[in-house]
Amino acid sequence: MxxxxxxxxxxxxxxxxxxxxxxxxxxxxxxxxxxxDLEIDRWMEETPPSAGAAPxxxxxxxxxxxxxxxxxxxxxxxxxxxxxxxxxxxxxxxxMPKVEGSDEPIQRGNEQLDSFTxxxxxxxxxxxxxxxxxxxxxxxxxxxxGQSGYRLVGLITILMFVGMITGIxxxxxxxxxxxTFRPGKGQRSWLDAHNLFSVSSLPxxxxxxxxGLIFTVGLWMPMIGLASYGFDTKMxxxxxxxxxxxxxxxxxGTPGPLMNPMELVPAAEAEWGADEVSYFEILNPGDQDSRxxxxxxxxxxxxxxxxxxxxxxxxxxxxxxxPTKLPVLTFAIAxxxxxxxTFAGPFLRWLYVLSGILGTAMIAxxxxxxxxxxxKKAEEGADSFGFRLVExxxxxxxxxxPVGIAAFFLANRILPVEMETRADWEIHIMFLTWLACLIxxxxxxxxxxxxxxxxxxAAAYAAVPVVNLATSEMHLGNTIANGDWVLxxxxxxxxxxxxxxxxxxxxxxxxxxxPKREATIxxxxxxxxxxx
Amino acid sequence: MPTAASVGLSRWHVASRxxxxxxxAFILANTLSIALGFLVPGIKxxxxxxxxxxxxxxxxxxxxxxxxxxxxxTVWLSIVGxxxxxxxxxxxxxxxxxxx
Numbered sequence: 001m002x003x004x005x006x007x008x009x010x011x012x013x014x015x016x017x018x019x020x021x022x023x024x025x026x027x028x029x030x031x032x033x034x035x036x037d038l039e040i041d042r043w044m045e046e047t048p049p050s051a052g053a054a055p056x057x058x059x060x061x062x063x064x065x066x067x068x069x070x071x072x073x074x075x076x077x078x079x080x081x082x083x084x085x086x087x088x089x090x091x092x093x094x095x096m097p098k099v100e101g102s103d104e105p106i107q108r109g110n111e112q113l114d115s116f117t118x119x120x121x122x123x124x125x126x127x128x129x130x131x132x133x134x135x136x137x138x139x140x141x142x143x144x145x146g147q148s149g150y151r152l153v154g155l156i157t158i159l160m161f162v163g164m165i166t167g168i169x170x171x172x173x174x175x176x177x178x179x180t181f182r183p184g185k186g187q188r189s190w191l192d193a194h195n196l197f198s199v200s201s202l203p204x205x206x207x208x209x210x211x212g213l214i215f216t217v218g219l220w221m222p223m224i225g226l227a228s229y230g231f232d233t234k235m236x237x238x239x240x241x242x243x244x245x246x247x248x249x250x251x252x253g254t255p256g257p258l259m260n261p262m263e264l265v266p267a268a269e270a271e272w273g274a275d276e277v278s279y280f281e282i283l284n285p286g287d288q289d290s291r292x293x294x295x296x297x298x299x300x301x302x303x304x305x306x307x308x309x310x311x312x313x314x315x316x317x318x319x320x321x322x323p324t325k326l327p328v329l330t331f332a333i334a335x336x337x338x339x340x341x342t343f344a345g346p347f348l349r350w351l352y353v354l355s356g357i358l359g360t361a362m363i364a365x366x367x368x369x370x371x372x373x374x375x376k377k378a379e380e381g382a383d384s385f386g387f388r389l390v391e392x393x394x395x396x397x398x399x400x401x402p403v404g405i406a407a408f409f410l411a412n413r414i415l416p417v418e419m420e421t422r423a424d425w426e427i428h429i430m431f432l433t434w435l436a437c438l439i440x441x442x443x444x445x446x447x448x449x450x451x452x453x454x455x456x457x458a459a460a461y462a463a464v465p466v467v468n469l470a471t472s473e474m475h476l477g478n479t480i481a482n483g484d485w486v487l488x489x490x491x492x493x494x495x496x497x498x499x500x501x502x503x504x505x506x507x508x509x510x511x512x513x514x515p516k517r518e519a520t521i522x523x524x525x526x527x528x529x530x531x532x
Numbered sequence: 533m534p535t536a537a538s539v540g541l542s543r544w545h546v547a548s549r550x551x552x553x554x555x556x557a558f559i560l561a562n563t564l565s566i567a568l569g570f571l572v573p574g575i576k577x578x579x580x581x582x583x584x585x586x587x588x589x590x591x592x593x594x595x596x597x598x599x600x601x602x603x604x605x606t607v608w609l610s611i612v613g614x615x616x617x618x619x620x621x622x623x624x625x626x627x628x629x630x631x632x
Binding site: 005008009011012158161162165166169210213214217221223224225227228229230239242243326328329331332 | 562565566569570574575576577578579580581582583584585587588589591592595596599600622626630
């Protein structure tokens with residue numbers, strides 16, 4: 001390329017950032033909401049607060065009763081005692097053996113139980129995708145067949161990573177610029193804001209992007225493992241087992257007794273300490289040759305605890321397995337754990353959300369900076385189609401997507417409860433609303449669209465708690481009185497979001513009454529290839 | 533300050549680099565990672581896992597390099613040469629490891 005290294009990297013930063021920035025923005029918004037997925041689930045399903053966690057012994061007995069009556073002859077049972085935010089209830093899972101010579105898929109089941117009574121948790125009052133559907137869109141997108149959405153996300157994440165690294169490279173004065181903010185100066189202010197959001201959350205953005213890439217190694221980088229084993233697919237598939245280790249046991253077909261896993265807990269606690277047993281796995285329950293595996297609580301990040309393996313019939317201790325044999329795997333899993341943040345308590349969770357919002361703002365300000373830098377030239381007529389397109393996508397996505405998500409929440413409360421396809425229509429309504437917001441700026445023009453859509457967003461988010469009051473028992477009047485801060489928090493967050501959008505709209509209304517003021521660009525700040 | 537147009541930098545010139553950065557650089561990132569994986573000590577899975585985890589960083593560096601080199605010819609010769617050399621090295625390492 002021409003120009004110096006920094007100028008070339010600026011060019012790369014601009015284009016790697018711009019090309020998919022609206023999908024990236026979508027990934028950041030839905031990913032940020034993903035940190036609150038279970039809380040959103042509760043609001044959308046109208047789940048009452050959990051009954052609480054029964055003691056380990058009671059929960060395990062409940063699970064064993066249920067599995068004995070529902071899943072005889074299974075190849076594997078799993079019992080997840082209640083454990084905090086991620087699993088407030090008792091979870092059970094089973095999978096049946098593969099039927100020889102049959103193409104039928106393996107039968108699996110899983111249930112959430114009340115840990116005290118062992119009764120299945122009632123179906124949600126409202127059929128809804130809930131917070132899970134938002135969270136899954138973060139990495140699968142939506143309406144994409146098969147794994148194509150996931151693939152596209154991997155590709156965009158590479159561009160994001162290129163954008164991050166080039167972004168760091170082009171900052172000569174990274175610390176000075178961190179303390180520089182010149183508001184009301186048009187293009188210059190957008191760049192300052194972009195720098196401020198990026199630099200203040202840089203460690204988070206680097207972590208989230210690189211760990212995001214690690215999620216997609218299996219999809220985009222399978223050749224490295226495959227080729228290293230001489231393209232022997234069997235060998236490469238064994239890679240994971242070689243890394244983690246697998247408990248193997250052959251089915252005999254002769255029935256045999258099965259111990260209650262609780263009887264093995266003292267042996268495990270003698271080795272690991274009290275309250276260290278996380279969950280149980282039972283292989284070939286009811287067979288003569290069965291195994292009971294006790295899994296240890298994972299560390300904060302690693303998600304892998306150690307395991308102790310016992311004979312299911314006699315309770316003989318067979319093996320103790322370390323969490324992982326290799327530091328490289330600890331590194332990879334710690335990165336994935338940091339990305340998902342399932343270990344985070346309320347305070348850290350909100351910090352995750354804040355970091356996500358900063359990343360969202362980083363992308364939004366970067367995209368707006370692109371247009372503010374080129375406005376003068378575009379208004380003189382050069383390359384105005386591309387410019388208008390970017391501008392419409394900016395307005396329609398940056399404000400339009402949040403409007404769509406508010407519509408998603410409103411649809412959840414307004415669509416009739418008995419409607420069969422209501423879970424699908426919640427999502428269709430979200431995307432249709434976003435689409436309308438994308439078309440609007442093309443008709444109405446930039447100046448008015450930013451303000452109009454901000455008012456719309458404010459109105460939509462303010463409407464959420466009001467509609468909730470009209471359609472549900474779980475409105476602010478009740479939730480605050482009962483101290484149910486998860487559900488109250490949802491409504492209060494909507495009100496706060498409405499206030500922020502209203503503030504933006506008021507600011508934009510004042511701004512548009514003033515004569516237009518765009519700072520002139522110093523020649524030194526012009527980037528040669530950026531305007532091509 | 534020169535701009536793209538003023539030095540006659542055509543769209544094709546940029547397109548050529550964009551193409552080099554997508555498919556050929558991706559192939560090079562893979563072959564280079566495979567070769568590096570053989571050099572990591574310890575059990576085989578260890579090297580493969582490290583190489584896989586680093587592959588994205590390698591790919592990113594390659595992309596940045598492609599857009600920073602002055603001459604297009606250098607870009608293409610290095611990428612094609614790199615693929616030949618690293619896949620040759622990977623093949624050699626595999627052969628040495630698996631010889632009877």
